[in-house]
Amino acid sequence: MWKDFIEPEFELPNIVLERKLEGFEDATQALAKIRIVELTGFNKKRKELSKAFQHILVLSSRFIPGYSFEVLSFSFEVDGYPTEIIVEDGIGDELEPNRFDGTEVKYYPNSQEDLEAILDKIFETKKFNNVVGGIMKLARSGSKNHVESDLPF
Amino acid sequence: LNVFFWNIGNKSCIKHVVRATQCYDIDILILAECDSEIARKGIGKILNKHGFTVNSTPGCDKLFIITKKSIQFSLFKQDTHFSTFCANKIIFCAVHFPSKLHATVDRQRRLSERACQAIEETELRCQHMNSVMVGDFNMNPFDEPMISFTGIKSTNHSTIGQRAYTRDDESAFLFYNPTWTLYGKYQMSPGTYKYSNLGHNVLSWHLIDQVIIRPSLIQSFDFDRFAIVQTIGRYSLCTNAGKPKVSDHLPICFTLI
Numbered sequence: 001m002w003k004d005f006i007e008p009e010f011e012l013p014n015i016v017l018e019r020k021l022e023g024f025e026d027a028t029q030a031l032a033k034i035r036i037v038e039l040t041g042f043n044k045k046r047k048e049l050s051k052a053f054q055h056i057l058v059l060s061s062r063f064i065p066g067y068s069f070e071v072l073s074f075s076f077e078v079d080g081y082p083t084e085i086i087v088e089d090g091i092g093d094e095l096e097p098n099r100f101d102g103t104e105v106k107y108y109p110n111s112q113e114d115l116e117a118i119l120d121k122i123f124e125t126k127k128f129n130n131v132v133g134g135i136m137k138l139a140r141s142g143s144k145n146h147v148e149s150d151l152p153f
Numbered sequence: 154l155n156v157f158f159w160n161i162g163n164k165s166c167i168k169h170v171v172r173a174t175q176c177y178d179i180d181i182l183i184l185a186e187c188d189s190e191i192a193r194k195g196i197g198k199i200l201n202k203h204g205f206t207v208n209s210t211p212g213c214d215k216l217f218i219i220t221k222k223s224i225q226f227s228l229f230k231q232d233t234h235f236s237t238f239c240a241n242k243i244i245f246c247a248v249h250f251p252s253k254l255h256a257t258v259d260r261q262r263r264l265s266e267r268a269c270q271a272i273e274e275t276e277l278r279c280q281h282m283n284s285v286m287v288g289d290f291n292m293n294p295f296d297e298p299m300i301s302f303t304g305i306k307s308t309n310h311s312t313i314g315q316r317a318y319t320r321d322d323e324s325a326f327l328f329y330n331p332t333w334t335l336y337g338k339y340q341m342s343p344g345t346y347k348y349s350n351l352g353h354n355v356l357s358w359h360l361i362d363q364v365i366i367r368p369s370l371i372q373s374f375d376f377d378r379f380a381i382v383q384t385i386g387r388y389s390l391c392t393n394a395g396k397p398k399v400s401d402h403l404p405i406c407f408t409l410i
Contacts, residue, residue: 048263059212066229066239066278069212090214090233103260131231134211138228 010112013076013083014038014055020119031139032132033060034071048104051075051084059131063139069131072122082108083115090127154241157382158362159404160185160249160289166399167195173385174200177406180224181240184217185249185289186400193217210236215249216288229278230271234264235288237271243370243409244275248288261291262298265305273326282315282326285409287364289402294332294360307365309333315368329371331379331407332363338380342395345381345403362405375408382406 011019014036024034039054054075060068071091076083085107087095092105099105109115122128157179161170163186174182182205187193197207200219208218212231220226220240229237235248250256250264268286276282286307290299298304302320307328317324336343344358366374382404383391392398 064228066227066275067211067231068229069231088233090212093233104263127233130214131212134209138209138211 008079010080012080013074013115014053016112016115017055017057017074017119020116020123028132028136031061031063031136033062034058035060039073048086049073049075049084051077053077059135061135061139061142063142064135067135067138069135071128081112081115082110084108085115085118087122088127091122091125094125094127095121154180154243154409155406156181156183156245156285156287156364156409157404157406158183158185158247158287158289158364159382160362160400160402161192162186162400162402163188163192164400165192167192167199169385169388169390169399170196171199171203172388173382173404174203174205176386177382179406180221181245182219183247183287184219185215187217188214208238210238212236216247218247229275232267232271235268235271237268237275239275239279242279242281242283244272244279244281244284246272246275246284246286248286248290250289250291252291256291258297261296262301262304265290265298265301266303269305269325282367282369284367285364285370286328286366287405287407289362291361293356294330294363299330299363305365311371313368326367328365329368330363330365331374331376332360332365334376334379335360335381342391345397345405346401347396362402364405364407370409373409375410378406378408380406 017036021034035058037056037058039056056073057071058068059071070088072085072087074083074085087105096105107118109118155178157173157177161184173179204222205219206222208220208226210218210231213236216236218236224240227239234250235246237246246268248268250261272284276284292299299307305328306325307330309330311329313327313329317326342358344360345362346359347357348359349357390397390399390403397403
């Protein structure tokens with residue numbers, strides 16, 4: 001009774017983002033980390049995200065235990081797009097300087113290509129680059145008495 | 154542990170800040186609206202000679218955090234609007250939320266919720282709940298996001314227990330807000346900020362610079378020393394009419410014994 005099912009060819013947003021993040025650690029001389037954390041169970045009480053699969057993108061450093069900075073959060077349904085992206089406020093201020101300050105900067109890319117274009121813009125912002133630079137500087141000074149941290153954030 | 158918070162309104166007040174560290178024997182100094190690199194370097198350079206360390210907070214540029222070198226300092230979650238850190242095993246979340254002129258109440262509530270989540274994550278990690286939230290909330294103690302169960306959840310009830318409260322199937326621990334006690338202490342000018350453009354809302358003084366604490370710290374909080382700072386040494390921070398004159402905000406200071 002069943003015909004063969006076909007998987008769509010697009011990449012899911014978390015896979016696209018993972019691919020974008022390749023090489024990040026090397027570019028920071030392993031002083032900073034960036035990772036996607038899936039929100040599940042208790043953590044999934046983020047009222048600003050409206051879709052089923054919810055993730056956050058977090059900067060941290062193995063040399064600064066406990067430190068974290070959330071770059072963005074995103075959510076999507078099983079069909080991947082449109083993806084809902086909410087950008088950290090400082091990054092959002094730079095990307096959308098003329099918006100009313102009371103609102104979060106949200107994007108809804110309809111395709112993999114749109115998503116990649118938005119991610120490129122986010123990673124090029126001064127705020128993102130300043131935070132990474134700041135983490136590197138702090139991590140370098142703290143790396144002398146380094147305590148490895150394995151918590152996600 | 155003496156803590157001093159001041160929104161200096163991007164005014165040049167290096168000498169007042171330095172003087173305050175001596176007059177109030179400050180251990181932790183938190184400044185908001187100290188955006189100029191020149192001011193930061195100036196304050197940092199002088200205070201460094203007096204035994205202070207300027208702490209780097211990558212991700213939170215809105216706050217400038219300086220601690221005595223003897224303070225054990227570690228950094229936790231950072232955000233454009235708040236900085237979470239640990240100082241001598243007390244968890245701090247220093248905040249500078251956007252003003253009502255630029256953010257809706259719902260936005261302020263959402264930011265409050267996020268800062269609370271950052272504290273909860275840090276508490277989980279540190280395995281204790283000795284936490285303090287301090288800064289320019291841009292809200293009065295009675296404003297909805299300060300007291301809402303989905304906001305900061307800070308009550309004026311000093312004998313609240315240390316158990317979690319449950320509302321609509323959601324559990325959370327509350328904060329106690331000692332700032333309420335300042336209304337009785339400063340009857341003539343009950344606030345850190347004066348906004349005289351009276352409209353539908355007829356309040357002039359606003360207590361938007363606040364400190365809130367977990368109930369576990371109530372016993373350690375020195376209510377007598379908790380103050381709105383109106384003078385630094387002999388220098389008055391207010392005009393004869395009582396309005397803040399150095400910055401548009403007055404500082405607050407408090408002590409944890």
